[in-house]
Amino acid sequence: MTPPDPFPALDWTRADFPLLRRQIDGHPLTHLDSASTAPKPDCVIEAVCRFYRDHTANVHRGVHVLSEEATEAFERAREEVASFLNASPAEIIFTRNSTEGINLIAHSLDLKPHDEIILPALEHHSNFMPWRIHSRAVPIRLAPDGIPHYEDLDEHLSPQTRLVALAHVSNILGVVAPIEKWIDSAHRRGVPVLIDASQSASHVPLDVKALDCDFLVCSGHKLLGPSGVGVLYGKREKLEALSLYQVGGGMVKVHDDHQFTTQDLPWRFEAGTPNIEGVIGLGAAVAYLRRIGMNTVFRHSQALGARLVEQLRTLPGTVILADSAPLEQRIGLATFTLHAPGWGSESVARNLCDRHQILVSGGYHCAHILHHRLALEGTVRASTHVFNTPDEIDRLVAALREFTGG
Amino acid sequence: MQTLTPPPAAPVGERYLADCAMALDLALDQAPFYESWRPRDPGQTIPVDARYAALPVLTKRDLRAHMPRGFVPRPRDFQTGIATGEIELVSTSGTSEDRASIVWHQPWWDASEHSAASLYQGLDRVINGSQREAVLTTPLCAGTVCHIGELTQAERTLGRLLFLNQKADPNHWTPADKNRMLEELRLFEPDVLEADPAYLAILARYAAETGAPAPKPRFISLTYEFPSRVHYRQIRRLFPNTPILSSYGSTETGHVFTECEQGRFHQNAAFCRVDFQPFRNGRGAEHVGRIFISILNNPWMALVRFDVGDLIRLSTDPCPCGRTRGLTALAIEGRTRDLTFTVGGEAVTGGQVDRAIGDLEGLLAYQVEQPGPGTYRFRGVVEPAFEKQLFAEAEARLRGLYGDTARITTQRESAIGAEQSGKFRLTRTLFPWDTTDLFEPKGTVS
Ligand SMILES: Cc1ncc(COP(=O)(O)O)c(C=O)c1O
Ligand SMILES: [Zn+2]
Numbered sequence: 001m002t003p004p005d006p007f008p009a010l011d012w013t014r015a016d017f018p019l020l021r022r023q024i025d026g027h028p029l030t031h032l033d034s035a036s037t038a039p040k041p042d043c044v045i046e047a048v049c050r051f052y053r054d055h056t057a058n059v060h061r062g063v064h065v066l067s068e069e070a071t072e073a074f075e076r077a078r079e080e081v082a083s084f085l086n087a088s089p090a091e092i093i094f095t096r097n098s099t100e101g102i103n104l105i106a107h108s109l110d111l112k113p114h115d116e117i118i119l120p121a122l123e124h125h126s127n128f129m130p131w132r133i134h135s136r137a138v139p140i141r142l143a144p145d146g147i148p149h150y151e152d153l154d155e156h157l158s159p160q161t162r163l164v165a166l167a168h169v170s171n172i173l174g175v176v177a178p179i180e181k182w183i184d185s186a187h188r189r190g191v192p193v194l195i196d197a198s199q200s201a202s203h204v205p206l207d208v209k210a211l212d213c214d215f216l217v218c219s220g221h222k223l224l225g226p227s228g229v230g231v232l233y234g235k236r237e238k239l240e241a242l243s244l245y246q247v248g249g250g251m252v253k254v255h256d257d258h259q260f261t262t263q264d265l266p267w268r269f270e271a272g273t274p275n276i277e278g279v280i281g282l283g284a285a286v287a288y289l290r291r292i293g294m295n296t297v298f299r300h301s302q303a304l305g306a307r308l309v310e311q312l313r314t315l316p317g318t319v320i321l322a323d324s325a326p327l328e329q330r331i332g333l334a335t336f337t338l339h340a341p342g343w344g345s346e347s348v349a350r351n352l353c354d355r356h357q358i359l360v361s362g363g364y365h366c367a368h369i370l371h372h373r374l375a376l377e378g379t380v381r382a383s384t385h386v387f388n389t390p391d392e393i394d395r396l397v398a399a400l401r402e403f404t405g406g
Numbered sequence: 407m408q409t410l411t412p413p414p415a416a417p418v419g420e421r422y423l424a425d426c427a428m429a430l431d432l433a434l435d436q437a438p439f440y441e442s443w444r445p446r447d448p449g450q451t452i453p454v455d456a457r458y459a460a461l462p463v464l465t466k467r468d469l470r471a472h473m474p475r476g477f478v479p480r481p482r483d484f485q486t487g488i489a490t491g492e493i494e495l496v497s498t499s500g501t502s503e504d505r506a507s508i509v510w511h512q513p514w515w516d517a518s519e520h521s522a523a524s525l526y527q528g529l530d531r532v533i534n535g536s537q538r539e540a541v542l543t544t545p546l547c548a549g550t551v552c553h554i555g556e557l558t559q560a561e562r563t564l565g566r567l568l569f570l571n572q573k574a575d576p577n578h579w580t581p582a583d584k585n586r587m588l589e590e591l592r593l594f595e596p597d598v599l600e601a602d603p604a605y606l607a608i609l610a611r612y613a614a615e616t617g618a619p620a621p622k623p624r625f626i627s628l629t630y631e632f633p634s635r636v637h638y639r640q641i642r643r644l645f646p647n648t649p650i651l652s653s654y655g656s657t658e659t660g661h662v663f664t665e666c667e668q669g670r671f672h673q674n675a676a677f678c679r680v681d682f683q684p685f686r687n688g689r690g691a692e693h694v695g696r697i698f699i700s701i702l703n704n705p706w707m708a709l710v711r712f713d714v715g716d717l718i719r720l721s722t723d724p725c726p727c728g729r730t731r732g733l734t735a736l737a738i739e740g741r742t743r744d745l746t747f748t749v750g751g752e753a754v755t756g757g758q759v760d761r762a763i764g765d766l767e768g769l770l771a772y773q774v775e776q777p778g779p780g781t782y783r784f785r786g787v788v789e790p791a792f793e794k795q796l797f798a799e800a801e802a803r804l805r806g807l808y809g810d811t812a813r814i815t816t817q818r819e820s821a822i823g824a825e826q827s828g829k830f831r832l833t834r835t836l837f838p839w840d841t842t843d844l845f846e847p848k849g850t851v852s
Contacts, residue, residue, distance in 0.1 A: 068826040075575070075823055083819040090578050236580070253556065261556070264578060290817060 007390070008300045010292065014387045016041040023357075030358040030392045035171055035199060035333050035383030037221045040285070044225055047284035051277045059276055060250060060267070074276055077283025078266070084286045085216065085233055086207040093232040093239070093266045094279050098198040099126035101217030101232035102165070104269065105194060106130035108242035109162060116160040120148035120177075122170050122370040127196045131165065142373055146321040150178050157189045164193045168200035172367050173322035174305060174333030174383070176204060183213055192238060198222060202385065203301040203331040205294035214238045220278060224385070225285035229278030232269070239265050246271040289386075297386055298331075304384045304393060305330035311397040312336055316406035321379065332384030335365070337376060340403035345378035348403060356399040422732070425702040426679045427454045432479045433708035439468065439476030440710065458681055463698055464712040469506035469658070478509060479708050493706050498657040499544055499827055508658050511706040515660055518677040522661030525672045525729060526651050529625055529664075532597045540568045540596035540623065542587070542605050543630045544828030559590055568594050575824040576608045584612045591621035599623035600653075603633035603641065604771075604830045610644035611770070626650040631829045632740045632756055635764030636771060654738050656714055659699040663718070663735060670725040671718070673732025677702050680733050681711060682720060683845045690753035693720045695845060696742055715742050717755050742841065744833045746776040749809030753844060756833045762807045763800050768792025771822045774804065776835040782808055784816045793818065 014020055019039040022029055031039060051073065057066035059074045075089070082089040095101045107130075111117075117131040121139035131137040138156055140148045153164070164186040169176055183193045192214035197206060201218040208216055215234045221227035234242075244251075244262065248271040252260040262268045289297060306327040312318050317339020322330075338348060349362030361381040364371050371378065382396055427450070433440045434447055448460050469477075474484045474495055487493040487509075496510040516535060523533035562569040570587045573579055579587075587609060591599065599606075599621070606628070613620060626641070626648050633652050641650065654671065655661040662678050663671040673680050679702060684695035697718055698711040717739040725734050740756025748754055759774050763784075771787040784800050797816040805812050824830050 072826045079819070079821055079823045082821060083817070086820055088577070089821050089823060090580070264573070264580060291815070 007303045008296045010296070010300050010386045011389055013041070013292070014389075016043070016288075017387050018042060018045070020387060024353070025357065027357045030356070030395055032382040032384060032388065032392065032396055033359045033361055034202075034222065034385035034388075035174075035381060036361050037227065038202065038224050038385050039387070040224055040226070040281075041288050043288050044281045044284045048226060048277045048281040051280050058273055070276060073280045073283070074274070077279045077286075080283040080286050080290075081231055084206070084290060085231075086209050087233050088236070090265045091208075091233055091236055091239065093234070093269045094274055095217070095230040095232050096228055096275070097126075097219040097221070097230035098196060098217040099130075099219075099230075101215075101230055102126055102194070102196070103130045104232060104245045105163075105215055105234075105242070106134045108245050109134075110243055111135035111162060114160060115162040116156075116158060117163050117165055118153065118156050118161055119165045120150075120167070120170075121373055122146060122148060122172055122367055123165070123167055124171055124196065124198070125366045125368070126198075127165055127167060127194075128369065131163075135162065136160075139369070142370065143324070144374070145323050146173055146370060146374055147175070147325060148177075150182065153182055153185050157186065157191060161186075161189070161191050164191055165196065166193075167196040167198070168206075169197075169204065169331055169333070170367075171199050171333075171365055172335045172370055172379070172381070173325070174199075174331050174335065175322045175325040176200065176329045176331070179213070180211065183211060187212070199333070200331070202289060202297070204298050208233055220282040220285065223282065223285050224288060225282035226275070226278040229275045229282050231282075236265060239269070242269075245269055248272045250274075292386060300386060301332040301384060302328055302330060304332035304388055304390065305334065307390055307393050308332065308334045308382060308384070308396075311393060312400075314406070315339075315397065315400055315404045317404060318400075321374075332388065333381065334383075335379045335381040337379055338400060338403050343403055345380045348380050348400075351403075352396070352399055356395070358396055358399055360396070422675050422679075423454050425676070426458065426700070429679070429700055429702045429704075429708065430454065430457060430710060433710045436479035436481075437477055437708040439472045440708070443710075458679070458700065458711060461711055464710060466504065466506050466713075466715075469508065469712075473507050474509050477707050477709065479705070482706060484509065487706060496657060499829075504827060506658065509707040510657075511704060514677075514704045514706065517703075518655075518660035518674060521676045522653065522655070522664045522674040525664035525666055525674065526625075526649075527667050528649070529598075529627075529651070532624055536566060537597040538566050538568075538594065539598045539600055540570055540591055540594055542570045542599065542601040542609065544602070545569070545572045545574065568596065571605065574826075574828055576605045577821045577823050579608065579612075581612075581616075584609055585618070588613055588618050588621060591623070592619065595621075596623045598625045598627055600627045600629060602630040602829070603628040603637035603652075604631065604824070607637040607640040607771075611640045614640075614643050620644050623648060627653045629653045629655065632738065632744075632760075632832065634760050634772075634832055636760075636769055639765075640770070652738070654716075658709060658712060659701055659714060660704075662697075662699055662714075663738065666725060666727045666729060668725055668727045670721055670727070671735040671738060672725070672727075672729045673734070675732030677704075682718070682733065684720075685753060685844060686846050688752065689844050690745075691719070691755065691758065693722060693736075694718070694739055694755060695720075696841075716740070717742055717745075717757075719755075719757065740832070744831055746774065746782070746808075746833050746835055747779065747839070748807070749780045749811050751779070754807060754833075758807065759804075759833050762803045766792075766796055766800055766803075768796050769800075771819075771830075772800075773822050773831060774833045776833075776837070778837050780809075780811065781813045782815075784814060785819045785822060786816065787819050787822055 017039045055069045057070040059071040078089045078092050082092045111134040115135040116138045118138045121142050140152050186193045194215040195213045197216050197218040202223045218231050220229040251263050251268050251271045319337045321335045345362040349360050352358040363378050434444050478484045494510045497507050523530040652665040654663040660677050661674045665671050679700040681698040682695050700710045718735040719737045719739050721734040721736045737757050744756045745753045768789040773785045775783040788796050801814045804814050
């Protein structure tokens with residue numbers, strides 16, 4: 001009997017990632033840490049190098065050939081990202097990373113200290129600290145396995161609520177959140193919604209028009225692209241209503257001592273020389289994912305996630321976060337604690353690298369609030385990407401069995 | 407408007423050949439650039455068509471390297487012409503590798519335009535030197551490069567000309583930009599709306615979607631770049647009864663072809679000569695080839711066999727409109743650099759691609775990319791309702807065009823942007839190739 005939804009084999013992509021040919025102590029590595037930052041395919045490396053080699057020039061400024069080529073490649077990347085998210089290019093602002101996108105919104109919404117921002121208590125620090133600094137963060141409580149009580153949103157929405165912010169996929173849980181419901185509830189009360197797509201963007205098909213979210217952020221480096229480049233999507237009218245963020249060159253039109261007018265979207269929010277090579281590399285990364293097809297990428301990620309959780313459950317005493325979530329809602333990411341007295345999460349991760357050349361994350365993953373609330377002293381996280389195979393999951397679990405027995 | 411000498415009563419063909427001979431002699435004898443061409447000229451005893459055919463081709467690179475002095479025929483002198491205001495140095499649009507400066511002599515341009523207008527019924531009565539024209543194309547000054555900011559309507563109105571657009575890429579027009587342009591068009595009431603078809607398509611779609619009242623130009627002249635069926639459809643929806651014609655020319659060459667009421671393209675033979683070089687047998691479609699333009703009757707600039715970089719499809723029978731002077735083309739086929747290639751290596755023009763897929767219902771913009779031999783990517787901006795069938799149908803039609811074994815992928819896009827030049831490319835290859843062996847070396851006809 002064939003399974004109804006055959007596992008989409010993406011092994012062929014392995015050849016595209018030179019990092020996977022690296023060896024540690026003479027052994028090939030098993031890369032299970034893409035949620036932290038992902039390896040880059042050749043097409044991204046080549047796009048960045050090509051820019052340096054053949055086109056290096058500033059964008060939107062020069063009138064010579066190189067500057068025109070640079071500008072063209074830069075804006076072409078914007079279109080690529082716009083199509084990836086189903087947005088219009090004017091709604092795509094290039095930032096440094098997700099963190100900067102969220103900070104931009106937190107700054108430019110002109111929040112007051114009593115304004116409230118509702119978010120699940122497990123958010124990454126970058127989707128928590130900006131709200132804490134600029135206003136009052138209102139966390140939604142968590143179930144014992146870490147899943148937020150999403151149904152509590154309505155009772156927290158109040159006239160003070162200025163925004164609802166949540167991760168599409170938490171970097172700890174690896175589970176797709178019910179963002180459509182949240183967007184719907186928040187909009188019914190006239191409250192805009194920001195989606196942190198840092199983890200989901202390279203695993204789950206995204207369509208900002210269908211979702212109807214107001215803002216969305218993601219980072220290039222987890223999307224197979226360069227670091228130091230990220231994306232802020234905003235609905236045009238929402239972006240137009242924001243106050244200015246950073247100011248400087250590239251975002252103004254007229255300038256004498258007394259007056260200036262700002263550029264149109266998206267350039268209004270891109271002051272200074274941008275990370276040109278980063279943006280071009282990100283364009284190449286997104287094009288790569290689109291060529292594979294995000295539906296395929298998602299099915300592959302779901303399948304690896306399910307296998308990861310099912311296998312981890314066979315290790316005695318292992319506690320998996322969001323273990324109660326349906327398997328089909330998972331991406332290829334699981335966070336867990338082992339029953340292995342004397343081994344902290346970081347030493348487990350280090351040992352996996354040193355003994356087995358398996359790369360995972362260990363520690364708090366920038367989510368101290370969740371760890372604090374669930375009374376966890378750090379966790380181990382394994383996460384996949386398009387190039388990972390079921391064998392690698394099995395190899396990880398076999399190595400973990402050395403700690404837990406069973 | 408200062409008009410040039412009216413044509414004397416000589417038979418049309420003779421007058422044309424005499425103009426061609428005069429332009430050639432002036433260039434070879436008096437314009438410094440052509441000194442190196444002189445040894446190639448078989449001489450005045452040979453028919454003029456054969457003399458042209460024996461000469462090399464003039465490229466943009468030549469223009470960049472030798473303009474202005476190399477192309478101003480003696481005894482005229484560039485410096486003097488500038489001082490008296492008879493000429494200006496004008497940069498053509500386009501990215502650097504596409505761009506050139508030329509010597510602009512307004513009376514010649516006006517005469518070329520007026521003459522070209524006679525090729526569409528009723529248009530020459532409007533193009534009379536006092537016509538009000540609204541221009542919708544790349545901005546005088548692109549917003550992202552220029553730091554002087556938005557211009558008022560008064561600042562964009564130069565005499566009887568109104569320049570509408572201020573943005574480098576029409577995909578970045580805001581609703582406010584589009585409302586402004588529509589409003590200005592309604593108030594300005596131009597005789598002619600001269601538009602880049604890709605730009606006008608976006609504006610027209612917006613007006614149709616928002617129910618904005620349609621402006622009422624007397625004629626719409628599509629120019630600046632290849633008009634796709636996709637553009638026509640969106641423009642027609644807003645302007646169901648306005649005469650729309652396509653006009654082909656360039657800053658360097660003046661007006662070269664005008665589309666007549668029958669939809670064929672007639673040469674503006676009083677102001678330019680066209681040499682046609684067809685594809686070699688089996689390398690591209692029959693009766694399709696590139697064109698070299700020589701300008702006629704311009705006392706200030708000698709351009710001979712200039713490769714404008716475009717392709718046409720010749721008409722093999724006379725046009726029903728009855729115009730017989732010069733070449734008649736069935737279609738302008740797009741740019742040479744926009745050629746793609748079938749699985750078997752035969753060149754496919756932008757026009758061929760457009761005829762294959764441009765009428766797909768729900769298609770708003772497209773680009774066909776060829777990443778390598780035998781592989782193709784169809785990128786489409788589509789109305790959601792048509793998405794499902796459209797991509798499958800596009801793939802099938804492109805397979806028909808490129809070959810059964812073509813590897814075709816399709817991709818839905820939010821937008822397909824303009825190039826830095828502000829122009830759009832409907833087709834392009836992503837691998838290098840050159841025109842060696844593509845065209846018939848000798849077989850130029852004119
Ligand atoms: C869910 C989530 N949000 C935000 C971030 C922050 O991303 P960056 O450090 O690239 O700004 C991360 C990174 O780990 C993340 O996983
Ligand atoms: Zn005709």
